[in-house]
């Protein structure tokens with residue numbers, strides 16, 4: 001997270017908006033908190049260029065809840081939705097959707113341990129939506145193109161929301177848990193096109209109905225006040241730093257620096273197809289366990305944390321979310337160079 005956001009949040013913990021109360025103590029119905037929600041919604045609209053055809057919602061339950069909530073709200077039991085299986089999270093989304101309607105998996109890279117984004121498939125025109133995972137956090141792949149189709153996308157953007165501009169008009173719905181690139185755990189952002197709603201025949205529980213939250217400005221029940229506040233501060237920071245275009249430039253520069261080292265350092269190799277490499281999570285392997293050990297020790301000594309790859313990939317994973325600066329990536333690259341030097 002950006003240091004300045006943590007500092008501002010610390011101030012808000014002590015005295016929020018001059019109220020003499022902590023952000024943790026105020027009413028979610030207070031004018032001060034209503035202003036936070038409204039500013040946060042406007043920031044989402046500004047940053048992602050969201051038109052009036054869409055609702056902006058702040059929900060709970062994480063992206064994992066959206067795996068079920070999206071098909072529940074959008075897909076009738078006799079209808080079919082298309083899914084692309086590009087990683088662990090896509091796979092979970094597919095599993096949940098099957099509870100609500102027909103699911104057609106158009107393509108999967110599972111047999112190749114998700115080392116690339118599937119590309120060779122046609123999207124049948126009668127699909128209700130096409131579900132994509134824009135950044136595969138665990139495997140280190142990311143969409144750098146979008147499929148050619150008029151079918152609206154439903155997209156899990158949990159790990160790359162606000163990292164680059166996207167053409168919102170291609171998306172019927174996007175969702176993202178805030179904790180990776182947009183703030184702290186507890187709130188989930190959903191942006192949904194209004195005409196996608198109200199088309200299914202099943203009865204929806206109020207807490208799982210997008211329309212209920214849309215009608216109540218996301219204040220149907222007690223919202224995650226602190227998480228929404230942190231997300232609002234984080235979005236202010238994104239805006240002040242060039243918006244999503246500024247983030248994209250910064251992320252591009254960071255990714256180039258790291259992937260260039262992975263490609264030129266003889267002791268490391270990337271794990272994914274070059275054209276699908278993620279700018280958020282870079283996955284790579286060391287050539288042998290001795291190098292792996294030496295690299296891990298140097299990382300620890302330098303203060304680089306959470307560098308071990310997910311158990312399903314092994315090796316290493318460097319997460320370079322928006323708040324990471326170029327200098328942070330440079331520290332990692334220097335450690336990789338030191339490892340090479342020490343091998344003579």
Ligand SMILES: *Cc1c(COP(=O)(O)O)cnc(C)c1O
Pocket residue numbers: 061062063064065089133135136137156157158159177178180
């Ligand atoms: C982390 C992650 C999830 C799971 O998010 P929760 O908020 O923990 O449910 C889903 N999708 C992607 C792409 C993720 O990175």
